[in-house]
Amino acid sequence: MATFVDRVVLHLQAGDGGHGCVSIHREKFKPFGGPDGGNGGHGGNILLIVDPNVHTLLDFHFRPHVKAKNGAGGAGNNRDGANGGDTILKVPSGTVVQTMDGEVIADLVGAGTTVEIARGGRGGRGNAALASSRRKAPGFAELGEPGDRLDVVLELKSVADVGLVGFPSAGKSSLISVISAAKPKIADYPFTTLVPNLGVVQAGEHVFTVADVPGLIPGAATGKGLGLQFLRHIERCAVLAHVVDTATLEPGRDPVSDIDALEAELDAYGNLADKPRIIVLNKIDVPDGRDLAEIVRDDLSRYGWPIYEISTATREGLQELVYALARLVEEHRAATPVLEPTRIILRPSAVDDSGFSIERDEDDVWVVSGSKPERWVRQTNFDNDEAVGYLADRLLRLGVEEKLAKLGAEPGDTVRIGRHEFDWVPTVADEFVPTVRGADARIEDPSTRATAAERLAARKARRPRLRGELDTETES
Template sequence: MTTFVDRVELHVAAGSGGHGCASVHREKFKPLGGPDGGNGGHGGDVILTVDQSVTTLLDYHHSPHRKATSGKPGEGGNRSGKDGQDLVLPVPDGTVVLDKDGNVLADLVGHGTSYVAAEGGRGGLGNAALSSARRKAPGFALLGVPGGLRDIVLELKTVADVALVGYPSAGKSSLISVLSAAKPKIADYPFTTLVPNLGVVTAGAMVYTIADVPGLIPGASQGKGLGLEFLRHVERCSVLVHVLDTATLESERDPVSDLDIIEEELKQYGGLGDRPRIVVLNKVDVPDGLDLAEMVRPELEARGYRVYEVSAVAHIGLKELSFALAEVVGQARAAKPKDEETRIVIRPKAVDDAGFTVVQEEDGLFRVRGEKPERWVRQTDFSNDEAVGYLADRLNRLGVEDKLMKAGARAGDGVAIGPEDNAVVFDWEPTVMAGAEMLGRRGEDHRLEEPRPAAQRRRDRQAERDDAQQEFDDFEPF
């Protein structure tokens, strides 16, 4: 059964915002006391947070779909809906968040580091919040915005100071077991290590972590063996330690050729050329192994490597090796900038970005794309004429109509707001006037009715005022 998972695809859904409420305050002697509809609550976010107690992505491998709770709708009496609860997902230290195209969204290092993977939808405004000097009693409210949906990939890159690399059965697991308190599986057959093992080493005043990476073989960077699955776990290390087997029973292998092959695999994988290297000649407790180590050591030192002869079984040379690693780790820590550990990619908008685009497609349809127009469309109740008129006002103030005109749109042309699979399409009619002065009765907008002569519109407005005055005159208090 799988117990270690270091790469998963996660489907996250934030909570949707609650709808705003359209309500009018009513009490004795005040049947129309003004709008008092409350706002809808905001939807909960989906947040990834580094937790030191979590070491694998196994939970998300079994349950890849996660959803936050939605906000509650607003109510009358200026009562706002309750916000949805954020969904906090714990991830291991060193988790990289990518989109489906492989672009890095966040690199989470350090306990408590967090990243909002999906934002909750905004709650819709109630008619109390929409009232103004010109629109004193709105007969509509805004709908809540659906929560964000996102497919992301989580990759775990082990956070360790030292990475042990080498052929299978070179003695990496044995070495980490005697340098630290880690207890990895040890046997005399290849690929004993199926998951990276972490150990903590204390050398004087220096404490550092060491990782035992599953054995590499020729072609590992192209997917052979287990190397491609775990090469990512050496990316964060400060020091690479080549563990070379000086007592191998394979006649076609020797420590120098093993080193050259592993170095070629690391080069093909990329990004590790600047890490300091230390060479460990292991199994010198075997007579033939000691002879071979003494034979190849001068050649390795001539290449510029620091070479240590050790035996994990006989505990030979371990103290010297641990203090040498502590020295190199200390130098790497001192040279590393403090602000490079955690990285969250931010892509700001251009200064001259209008917030939306207008493009004419091949079929003649004009498509409007942008965060604000698309959100406003999702918040509009299209069964309410006044809400539709309010949307037209907002789009006009944003400059959408000006851009449509500049793009060549004419009255009657089709306009779509939103992506192809979820857009609102309508026949465009340029707005000459915009604002509350064009509204008629509550919940209505004259722009959606058949055009009437100006004289008729004036007579209708005067008739409405006369009716309101008559109702006031006829009103008899109890």
């Protein structure tokens, strides 16, 4: 027997972007043919899509860890890495996606509804894409961005038109079994129904769905019995039907007190007060049950809700009840506004929007926030001086250093961008001067390493001489 699961925690990891490639094209008679490093592929996204053939979250209960494919790294000869394929997770209609703090991210209702829940990382550019008129042969490439990593909660709220609520053994499962093709478990002991059951009912030309919710007892909204974990399944219902047992032998119970107790629990749960109700007096096939139904009808009329007397055993009164439910459902559908097609609204950035912000925290650290600078830092290889210099040039052009100076930052202050912290040293305004690939003369430290000129001379000494150079030396 399949297990019903309506709440799971997913641990998601989108694919990482592939690293760009550092490559120089070389072939016979062309020892230096220019940069030809390809770009890295983008990491795969994780998508949730509503599938009408899925009715539970059971698959995610056993496999809560989901990881999308990474993008492949770039290669020489201008070969870009392959993108990581998207991972598609099929969920039932009515699935609500929440953060671990309870904030709703998406409410998925309707077949085909899709949401991108975790975005894959962007692939890094290879040195061919980073080449410019001044930086003709970059000795670095961008790193791939890591994909999103997050934990989310999936909660299933059944999408039904009518919700059957009532005490255990009131006959809700029997009712849904005789008015639809659903086959729930039926027995003569409390809490027979452990999971919500859905049934499709046809009344003439009208078709609607009915949800049988596990029995409620006083205190369900605070965790007693099974009601609390399943009350969410009646939030979306258009109509609530109070199914009352008129033949119960439990002392102290009668239809009026049962409905009062149920309404108290629904009110404590919240967001259900505006839903129309009907009262279904069940088990009138029992003589005492029929007599009690006639006695309490006047007392129940104070609610102002329609009252129907039925018997699921003899099917008495079922036709009138089904058509009444169909009318209420159609009235709700007619009053519900039709959603217009989604329109794309473009909101251009303000002309004075710099794309970043700078604040100073309690530890006197300058925190730079913004999608561009944070992405640039994630894509920088800090083991490569030329890559660090390229990052400094980008931040300078964006205006980060100018704003730091205006806010009073001093050389040596700590600056944090994303997860990286730096000791701020204002960038020299001079433009980049090509030297050895992978080096930047503006950030050289003569006390700890050779200068760019020395490394360039050493590289030339190791380089095989061309035929023209050999002929010149021979003639001389």
